[in-house]
Amino acid sequence: MSKILHAFQQHEKSIKRIFARYCRRHEEIEDYTQETFLKAFAAETKTDIQNPKAFLLRVAKNLALSELKRKVNTNTDHIEDSGGTEVLIDERQVSIENQIDGQRKLVVASKVIASLPEHHRQALLMRKMEKLKFKQIATRLNVSLSTVEKRVATALVQCNTRLREEGYDPAEFGSVLSAGLAAEANSLRQQPSPDADSNEKTSDNKSELESEQ
Amino acid sequence: MTTDTDSIISFPDSKEIEAQAALWIMRAEDNDMSAAQQQEFQTWLISSYKHREAYTKLAALWGSLDILEELNDHAAAVDHQQSPKNTAKTSGPTLWERLIGLRPFITARALSARAFSVSAFATIALIGILGLSYQIINNLNQLHQGSYITALGEQQTINLPDGSAIQINTNSQVDVTYTETARIIRLVSGEAYFDVAPNKQKPFSVYAGNGVVTAVGTAFSVFLNNEKIDVIVEEGSVALASRPSGSNLSETNSIAQANSQPQAPLGVITAGQKAIFEKTVESLDMVAPATIQRKLSWRQGRLAFAGEPLAEVVASVSRYTDVTIDIDDPSLRELPIAGSFNVGEVDAMIEALEIMIDLRIERIGPKRLRILRPENI
Numbered sequence: 001m002s003k004i005l006h007a008f009q010q011h012e013k014s015i016k017r018i019f020a021r022y023c024r025r026h027e028e029i030e031d032y033t034q035e036t037f038l039k040a041f042a043a044e045t046k047t048d049i050q051n052p053k054a055f056l057l058r059v060a061k062n063l064a065l066s067e068l069k070r071k072v073n074t075n076t077d078h079i080e081d082s083g084g085t086e087v088l089i090d091e092r093q094v095s096i097e098n099q100i101d102g103q104r105k106l107v108v109a110s111k112v113i114a115s116l117p118e119h120h121r122q123a124l125l126m127r128k129m130e131k132l133k134f135k136q137i138a139t140r141l142n143v144s145l146s147t148v149e150k151r152v153a154t155a156l157v158q159c160n161t162r163l164r165e166e167g168y169d170p171a172e173f174g175s176v177l178s179a180g181l182a183a184e185a186n187s188l189r190q191q192p193s194p195d196a197d198s199n200e201k202t203s204d205n206k207s208e209l210e211s212e213q
Numbered sequence: 214m215t216t217d218t219d220s221i222i223s224f225p226d227s228k229e230i231e232a233q234a235a236l237w238i239m240r241a242e243d244n245d246m247s248a249a250q251q252q253e254f255q256t257w258l259i260s261s262y263k264h265r266e267a268y269t270k271l272a273a274l275w276g277s278l279d280i281l282e283e284l285n286d287h288a289a290a291v292d293h294q295q296s297p298k299n300t301a302k303t304s305g306p307t308l309w310e311r312l313i314g315l316r317p318f319i320t321a322r323a324l325s326a327r328a329f330s331v332s333a334f335a336t337i338a339l340i341g342i343l344g345l346s347y348q349i350i351n352n353l354n355q356l357h358q359g360s361y362i363t364a365l366g367e368q369q370t371i372n373l374p375d376g377s378a379i380q381i382n383t384n385s386q387v388d389v390t391y392t393e394t395a396r397i398i399r400l401v402s403g404e405a406y407f408d409v410a411p412n413k414q415k416p417f418s419v420y421a422g423n424g425v426v427t428a429v430g431t432a433f434s435v436f437l438n439n440e441k442i443d444v445i446v447e448e449g450s451v452a453l454a455s456r457p458s459g460s461n462l463s464e465t466n467s468i469a470q471a472n473s474q475p476q477a478p479l480g481v482i483t484a485g486q487k488a489i490f491e492k493t494v495e496s497l498d499m500v501a502p503a504t505i506q507r508k509l510s511w512r513q514g515r516l517a518f519a520g521e522p523l524a525e526v527v528a529s530v531s532r533y534t535d536v537t538i539d540i541d542d543p544s545l546r547e548l549p550i551a552g553s554f555n556v557g558e559v560d561a562m563i564e565a566l567e568i569m570i571d572l573r574i575e576r577i578g579p580k581r582l583r584i585l586r587p588e589n590i
Contacts, residue, residue, distance in 0.1 A: 044286035106280050113281065128281040134243050153235035160231065160274055171270040 004044045005114035007024065007052035008037045018060045022068055032067070034107045036060040041110050045125055113160045120155035127152055233257065234267040235297045238275050256374045259357065260391065357391035366533040368514065368556065375419065376410035382511050404436035406512055424490055425454040425476055434509055443489050445500065445508055449485040455492050518555040526550045530562055539583045
């Protein structure tokens with residue numbers, strides 16, 4: 001199990017208390033808490049974290065502070081920009097749901113992976129996060145190609161088992177996610193290009209999206 | 214390998230199957246499977262429904278783990294947060310913004326570039342998964358497909374993934390299509406011997422000309438001799454049927470429809486019987502085991518005769534060579550011949566006829582011979 005996951009499980013309540021100072025809704029607190037884990041775990045994949053508890057709490061505080069600032073900024077910006085963006089907002093909301101859905105899945109996947117033994121987690125992340133080929137991983141870890149394949153294969157089977165234990169259908173976990181990604185890919189086409197009038201572009205792309213459905 | 218697969222089917226261990234499935238997914242990932250490994254993978258995949266199920270499920274999960282790439286963004290966001298100069302503005306959309314859907318237009322534009330790179334990767338990965346699933350579906354519907362052709366004088370043995378084997382005689386073509394529900398063989402031309410692994414759920418049907426020879430578990434040979442179908446059953450039994458003429462399976466693709474085409478059942482023949490049929494059964498003989506062995510001696514690379522007329526011997530020999538052999542004298546055609554020859558050695562065979570049977574062989578051209586009575590008789 002990764003140090004961050006271990007620390008997170010021990011200090012989840014402390015992290016939640018940090019966000020409870022800034023938000024009232026339980027759901028919001030939960031989301032920020034999970035995002036804290038995600039950021040800390042993502043950082044852990046890049047560097048060795050010496051004091052996981054302190055690191056988690058710092059990430060949580062920074063997140064809370066920046067969210068607080070942003071709430072203020074966003075309100076200001078919204079007032080300035082409120083004219084002519086209504087269509088855009090409506091459409092974006094679809095992809096926003098997907099993004100949140102995607103983020104929750106990323107949290108679930110990250111927690112499952114964080115719970116794997118070091119060797120397996122490392123090989124799987126090199127493959128899926130860094131997008132390295134098995135041969136490259138073998139060179140980096142100085143092990144044989146078949147060892148890498150075995151480690152990643154074992155990691156995949158372990159993910160499958162843990163997801164089932166957590167009450168997810170591993171196969172469905174994939175398909176729901178894929179559907180979300182497809183919708184996100186579609187919604188991307190609606191993003192206006194910088195030199196075009198936003199409303200016109202939006203309606204163009206809207207019809208393109210409809211014709212695809 | 215067959216025994217391995219058998220033991221896996223008899224004692225299914227889902228953990229073990231999952232481990233194997235995962236390993237195959239990895240080997241398939243970077244496309245560096247050897248031909249032998251691909252064959253092994255195919256065999257593994259079709260040998261059990263449990264294997265396919267495990268493979269499909271784990272492949273779906275494997276594809277969905279591409280989401281981990283997004284961790285890169287989150288790691289970057291933490292880096293920014295840790296340096297005091299770069300605060301919130303560069304670290305992407307916040308949960309709050311996403312929840313309420315209020316995002317300044319300019320920011321949305323900046324963000325879309327980042328979102329695009331993530332989603333572009335995700336989409337590419339998705340296409341990869343779709344390609345993989347298509348392959349799997351394809352594998353499920355059509356588990357094995359192949360076309361095997363032997364040249365003149367050549368013989369070939371095909372070991373099929375279900376344990377059946379086809380031994381293909383000279384100058385023949387056999388197309389094989391295995392589906393979930395049937396094993397369909399098309400003998401396009403020539404002769405083949407089929408050793409069929411028993412499977413009642415999946416009949417093994419040999420389509421030859423306008424006839425169909427269907428077996429469940431047996432060993433038999435089929436020879437498409439002009440339009441006539443010559444069947445010898447060595448073990449078990451086979452059902453004969455004819456199909457309307459003009460419904461020739463000209464394309465391998467149409468084989469899939471073969472099952473739905475009307476067939477007129479002609480009856481069942483059992484071990485030790487030899488039938489020649491097309492629209493109807495034209496001849497049905499009990500054949501002594503020794504005769505069957507001789508008729509099928511080509512399987513051991515030999516041609517054996519025990520008193521067959523010379524015309525028949527010449528017809529048999531001709532199947533292994535591009536040399537045309539003429540017999541002008543009608544009285545010679547009935548001359549009984551006994552002997553056994555190696556299939557590949559056509560010249561030696563001709564020479565043996567010349568010396569042993571005391572016939573005169575006249576070489577008319579490089580590819581043409583004539584058999585004559587010795588001049589002094």
